[in-house]
Amino acid sequence: MKLIKCSTLFVVLICLSQSQWIVARSVTKVQPDARFISRIHSPLDCTQFNNDYEILSSFSFVTHLNPIFPSTSQTHGLMDSNENVYNLNIANQKFVPITVFCLKSLKNLYIRNTSFYEFELDDNSIRSLPSEIELLASSLRYLRVHDTAVAHLPKQIGKLKNLQGFLLSKTGLLDLPNSIGNLSSLTSLDMPFNKLTSLPTTLGNLRSLISITLNSNPQLRSVQSLNGLPNLQTLNTSNCPIERIPSNLPKLNVLNMSNNNLTDLVNIRTLGNDTPMPKIFHFSKNRIHSLPPQIGYVRNLVELDLSHNKLASLPSDILNITTLCYLDIRNNVFSGTDLPKLVTMFNTTNPKLILQY
Known part of the structure; x- marks a missing residue:
């Protein structure tokens, strides 16, 4: 009888120890939140380097430093005569070393297909650009990241007051912090092929912005935060479900809103109205059902793409645009009798016009 009790107790102890081992093993597999990973390692001490x-x-x-044939697909750096690295391209590595932020003269940082963390994370949506980026505040001019998981940006990004070009492409970016509005030197902002759902209103503070690329953000529905940017010249939001065109962009001359969700072009006359530069506007593959008379007042409009929409008529004002060199109205819903008449009118008022119908 005692032997049976001992055997039973032995089995119970084995089961308990195995269950504890399983629990312990599962705990070790819990993934740390990337937003706090920088706190796992010791604080970055750049004074250790001479x-x-x-x-x-x-x-x-x-x-490799100063290669004869530099390539963006290969890791290399450029060093000046004072032995300071001013350009660094990290491509196809396992992770970006945190000590990269100790390069105090670094002006250009390019990251391609290289994680910012050496930890394996199952959920890329919690990955963030390391807050140590602020250590490059005085030197960094261009930051470009391709094919690397960056779902969030730290508030410290706003400290890069000398940053002129900022690109995040195919990073899974979900949002932009309000502090991005502090990048007073920024002239180019490129965030294509991401997962942005909205834009912070602080983007309106970036008065130096000349170019913005936001194409292929399939959940971005509005760019009204960009209204009023005084120096914006180029805007690309193709392949986004945006429902309204921006307004009050006096220097705009290139606008691509193809494959959006537009139904009209109200306020189009407020785009590029303060510059004589030729205007190129693309609105193909939308749901535009009417064109406002304002179209006739767009200054120096040379190219207009309205193909693949729901237009059944055009305002007479468009016939007065003598600067127009190219007009595409294919795949709309013009009647079989109206379309030939439109073609004849355009041939009469603007014989040099290339008309696609």
Whole structure:
């Protein structure tokens, strides 16, 4: 009888120990939140390095300096005569070393297909650009990240007051912090092929912006935060479900809103009204059902794409645009009798016009 009790107790103890091992094993697999990963390692101490050579030596990969044939698909750096690295391209590595932010003279940082964290994370939506980016506040001019998971930007991004070009492409970016409105030197903002759902109103503070690319953000429905940008010249929002065109962009001369969700072009006369530069406006593959008379007052309009919409008629004002060189009205709903008449009218008023119908 005692033997049976002991055997039973032994089995119970084994089961308990196995269950504890399973629990412990599952706990070790819990993924840390990337927004707090920077706190797992020791605070970055850049004083441990005497020069940029030592910083590069801390990387887990070789960085070729001043290569004869530099390539964006290969990791390399450019060093000046003072032995300061001013350009760094990290491509196809396992992770970006945190010590990269100790390169105090770095002006251009390009990251391609390389994680910002050495930790394996199942959920890319919690990955963030490291807050240590602020250490490059005085030097960094261009930051470009391709094919690398960056779902969020830290508020410290707003400290990069000298940043002129900022690109995040195919990173899974979900949002932009309000602090991005502090990038007073920014002239180019490119966030294509991401997951943005909205834009912060603080983008309206970026008075130096010349170019914005937001194409292929399939959940972005509005760009009204951009209204009033005084120097914006180029805007690309193709392949986004945007429902209204922006307004009060006096310097705009290139606008691509193809494959959006537009139904009209109200306020189009407020686009590029303060510059004589030729205007190129593309609105193909929308749901535009009417064109406002304002179209006749767009200054120096040379190219207009209205193909693949729901237009059944055009305002007479469009016949007065003598600067128009190219007009595409294919795949609309003009009647079989109206379309030939339109063609004849355009041939009469603007014989040099290339008309696609």
